[in-house]
Amino acid sequence: MSLHVLSCGPGVTIQDPGRPGFLAQGLSRGGAADRLALAEGAALLGQAVGAALEMAGMGGRLRFDRAARIALSGAPMRASLDGQALRWNASHSLPEGSTLEIGGASKGVYGYLSVGGGFALPMRLGAQGAHLAAGLGRVLEVGDSLPLGDDPGGPTGLCLPEDDRFGGGTLRVLPSLQTGLYPDAERQRFEAETFTRDTRGNRMGVRLRPEGAGFGLEQGQTILSEVITPGDIQIPGDGAPYVLLSECQTTGGYPRIGTVLPCDLPRVAQAGPGAALRFRFVTRTEALEAETKHRARIAGLAKAAQPLIRDPADLPDLLSYTLISGVTAGEELS
Amino acid sequence: MTEPAFPRLDPVGLDGLLIRFADSLSEPANRAALAFRGAVDRETWDGVEETATSLVSTFLRFDPLATPLDALADKARHLLATRDWYAADLPQGRRLLRIPTVYGTELAPQLDEAAQAAGMSPDDAVKDLSGARTRVTTIGFAPGQPYLGTLPEAWNIPRQTALTPRVPVGALVVAIRQFVLFSVTTPTGWRHVGQTHARLFRPDSDDPFLLRPGDEVAFPEVSRETFENMRGQGKDGIEVTPL
Numbered sequence: 121m122s123l124h125v126l127s128c129g130p131g132v133t134i135q136d137p138g139r140p141g142f143l144a145q146g147l148s149r150g151g152a153a154d155r156l157a158l159a160e161g162a163a164l165l166g167q168a169v170g171a172a173l174e175m176a177g178m179g180g181r182l183r184f185d186r187a188a189r190i191a192l193s194g195a196p197m198r199a200s201l202d203g204q205a206l207r208w209n210a211s212h213s214l215p216e217g218s219t220l221e222i223g224g225a226s227k228g229v230y231g232y233l234s235v236g237g238g239f240a241l242p243m244r245l246g247a248q249g250a251h252l253a254a255g256l257g258r259v260l261e262v263g264d265s266l267p268l269g270d271d272p273g274g275p276t277g278l279c280l281p282e283d284d285r286f287g288g289g290t291l292r293v294l295p296s297l298q299t300g301l302y303p304d305a306e307r308q309r310f311e312a313e314t315f316t317r318d319t320r321g322n323r324m325g326v327r328l329r330p331e332g333a334g335f336g337l338e339q340g341q342t343i344l345s346e347v348i349t350p351g352d353i354q355i356p357g358d359g360a361p362y363v364l365l366s367e368c369q370t371t372g373g374y375p376r377i378g379t380v381l382p383c384d385l386p387r388v389a390q391a392g393p394g395a396a397l398r399f400r401f402v403t404r405t406e407a408l409e410a411e412t413k414h415r416a417r418i419a420g421l422a423k424a425a426q427p428l429i430r431d432p433a434d435l436p437d438l439l440s441y442t443l444i445s446g447v448t449a450g451e452e453l454s
Numbered sequence: 455m456t457e458p459a460f461p462r463l464d465p466v467g468l469d470g471l472l473i474r475f476a477d478s479l480s481e482p483a484n485r486a487a488l489a490f491r492g493a494v495d496r497e498t499w500d501g502v503e504e505t506a507t508s509l510v511s512t513f514l515r516f517d518p519l520a521t522p523l524d525a526l527a528d529k530a531r532h533l534l535a536t537r538d539w540y541a542a543d544l545p546q547g548r549r550l551l552r553i554p555t556v557y558g559t560e561l562a563p564q565l566d567e568a569a570q571a572a573g574m575s576p577d578d579a580v581k582d583l584s585g586a587r588t589r590v591t592t593i594g595f596a597p598g599q600p601y602l603g604t605l606p607e608a609w610n611i612p613r614q615t616a617l618t619p620r621v622p623v624g625a626l627v628v629a630i631r632q633f634v635l636f637s638v639t640t641p642t643g644w645r646h647v648g649q650t651h652a653r654l655f656r657p658d659s660d661d662p663f664l665l666r667p668g669d670e671v672a673f674p675e676v677s678r679e680t681f682e683n684m685r686g687q688g689k690d691g692i693e694v695t696p697l
Contacts, residue, residue: 143506145593146594146663147598147655253596254638254655256597345508345601349470351467370594379466379467381467408518411468
């Protein structure tokens with residue numbers, strides 16, 4: 121029982137929460153570029169966070185050879201089921217043999233397709249996802265078939281409110297190892313500047329273009345190579361900040377002016393080329409409060425999911441839909 | 455009394471603590487970083503999710519909501535005070551790996567240029583580099599990729615200002631008295647002086663990473679013909695001896 125790739129965009133991969141534990145061996149954690157979207161997909165299906173299809177910029181045509189529950193999350197994309205439009209940020213029931221069509225993103229970068237029961241793919245170094253920079257796994261190609269996991273069943277027809285993280289905005293940052301080497305005036309200029317997300321960007325990181333002069337550092341060439349963490353804002357020789365994402369290298373010798381808070385990384389990943397981004401330094405106390413709030417939000421996603429209100433006029437053939445699901449004989453509940 | 459400059463503790467982002475033993479590469483500081491990480495791993499501290507080392511530092515990743523930074527830093531300071539980490543032994547279970555290498559030829563086109571920068575003839579450069587016994591100071595940047603030191607002073611040559619667009623997997627490159635052996639195809643500012651069949655990251659093997667920090671590595675010279683024969687037989691020719 122599989123999902124068959126009939127066509128697909130150039131950046132479709134399997135992604136999950138990544139592979140922690142290999143930093144000492146030079147392998148970064150990797151995993152979904154937008155971890156919040158991964159959690160949203162899981163919440164819409166009432167299951168634990170696992171692997172989903174991550175679609176950079178555009179999806180593809182996918183055929184399910186069995187009935188399936190799916191959730192669409194992350195960057196909103198045009199989606200349809202056998203020609204019928206499907207709501208984004210929602211979960212749906214698909215009959216056996218359905219062909220799902222997912223087009224380009226209307227905003228943001230990474231869209232996610234989660235499937236009830238996940239994928240029955242082998243674990244490699246403790247995870248199913250691709251780490252492209254490490255040569256672990258690869259992008260999906262036409263003709264690929266992904267085996268589906270057993271779905272114990274669960275809700276569909278749920279939706280989550282739309283979020284504002286798909287068009288840039290302000291990123292909260294903590295000081296990093298070289299922040300102190302920047303004069304105060306430079307740090308203030310860094311906060312006052314509006315940056316544009318460059319066309320250069322991938323799962324390793326995204327380049328930002330300053331409006332004015334770059335943020336190069338005189339001592340930039342003599343910094344000892346040191347551990348890198350996702351969110352680090354690296355300033356290479358050209359002075360244009362490069363914000364590192366989940367698939368980043370594990371060490372680096374470029375100066376780092378700050379580190380984006382983990383809870384703001386989805387906003388970085390989802391800023392499409394041309395999006396405007398700004399930085400704001402925060403205290404550690406503020407950062408901890410933001411992280412606490414973020415985790416509470418993730419923990420509350422399942423509760424936040426609301427039933428989709430269907431307009432009967434949108435349903436061409438009411439009888440073809442299972443309007444009542446989850447009916448049991450009752451014994452399971454006792 | 456002022457606090458000594460090193461070891462020095464700094465937060466890294468929201469969930470990291472870095473313990474730096476020096477601000478430049480030195481053998482004792484490298485040993486200190488490795489030994490301190492080993493000690494933290496043995497003590498299995500609550501809230502610490504992952505540990506790693508760079509050239510002269512130990513990194514701890516932790517859950518900042520479960521363990522306050524200050525509490526973790528206190529714990530680290532306490533452990534630091536228990537001994538002279540700069541005098542620590544190297545990790546247990548170290549090995550010597552001999553990795554057959556072709557120097558120069560079109561497989562490693564920057565040998566002549568690197569020899570010139572080091573002020574010696576290409577032949578002397580090969581003698582020097584193939585005779586050196588280096589140690590893995592850290593694994594980083596890409597999976598399984600070692601930094602190896604320390605080469606004789608003549609090899610304190612700078613990185614190139616322009617990047618070589620692409621060196622292949624198994625490329626041996628040199629700069630600032632160190633080798634890097636590449637685990638991925640990548641651009642680099644280091645000079646490509648040798649080529650090996652080493653595959654440093656084998657994700658589907660029981661032992662996915664060829665090298666560990668503290669291992670010693672030599673790169674003995676083999677002829678182009680021997681090298682091509684190894685390729686034909688699908689062998690990397692690497693000999694591993696426990697130390």
